[in-house]
Amino acid sequence: GENVEQHPSTLSVQEGDSAVIKCTYSDSASNYFPWYKQELGKRPQLIIDIRSNVGEKKDQRIAVTLNKTAKHFSLHITETQPEDSAVYFCAAVAEGYQKVTFGTGTKLQVIP
Amino acid sequence: DVKVTQSSRYLVKRTGEKVFLECVQDMDHENMFWYRQDPGLGLRLIYFSYDVKMKEKGDIPEGYSVSREKKERFSLILESASTNQTSMYLCASSDPRGGGQETQYFGPGTRLLVL
Numbered sequence: 001g002e003n004v005e006q007h008p009s010t011l012s013v014q015e016g017d018s019a020v021i022k023c024t025y026s027d028s029a030s031n032y033f034p035w036y037k038q039e040l041g042k043r044p045q046l047i048i049d050i051r052s053n054v055g056e057k058k059d060q061r062i063a064v065t066l067n068k069t070a071k072h073f074s075l076h077i078t079e080t081q082p083e084d085s086a087v088y089f090c091a092a093v094a095e096g097y098q099k100v101t102f103g104t105g106t107k108l109q110v111i112p
Numbered sequence: 113d114v115k116v117t118q119s120s121r122y123l124v125k126r127t128g129e130k131v132f133l134e135c136v137q138d139m140d141h142e143n144m145f146w147y148r149q150d151p152g153l154g155l156r157l158i159y160f161s162y163d164v165k166m167k168e169k170g171d172i173p174e175g176y177s178v179s180r181e182k183k184e185r186f187s188l189i190l191e192s193a194s195t196n197q198t199s200m201y202l203c204a205s206s207d208p209r210g211g212g213q214e215t216q217y218f219g220p221g222t223r224l225l226v227l
Contacts, residue, residue, distance in 0.1 A: 001171070034216075036216075043202065043218040043219060044216075044218050049215075089155060100145075100216060101157075102155040104154035105152075
């Protein structure tokens with residue numbers, strides 16, 4: 001089955017700096033890669049996703065990149081703000097399957 | 113707006129008890145999932161269902177069972193609760209219609225403590 005590894009497990013940045021979270025996956029059939037954000041005490045929510053037919057996607061201060069050859073994808077947050085503090089999960093989904101395999105999460109702390 | 117609700121936010125049970133966790137979604141989603149969330153281990157899939165009365169094992173099904181008698185409701189059952197099942201349990205739903213890759217909508221979670 002699919003295995004998703006996520007690094008780092010914790011990340012502290014100064015407000016205004018950039019943050020990068022990296023994930024690797026094992027199943028070459030995976031072709032959809034969502035990212036979820038979970039604020040303290042709240043449920044995970046989708047913040048951005050990317051499909052295998054594109055290499056990069058941006059949404060304001062958030063971007064995701066995908067390297068299918070190397071089987072890795074990354075989340076980039078620029079100009080970080082305190083409200084970006086949360087746990088971020090990457091995930092991988094194979095076409096035709098309903099199952100989502102999540103990474104182990106990254107706890108991001110933005111220091112004001 | 114999708115709404116996924118879970119029957120309890122906090123639950124305390126004793127070892128050996130049978131425990132029922134219920135999840136209800138109001139968006140006519142076909143897929144429903146049960147995860148457990150533990151520090152450092154992320155979200156691990158216990159079971160999922162892609163239709164009424166259908167179920168599939170996830171990555172950690174041991175000690176759990178599920179029931180989906182109606183489309184909107186997905187129940188997780190701990191047949192005989194053990195202390196290592198103390199965890200946060202998250203339900204999610206999604207709709208595969210329209211492409212095959214879909215957003216997961218999560219419930220608020222149930223924090224279960226087994227004594």
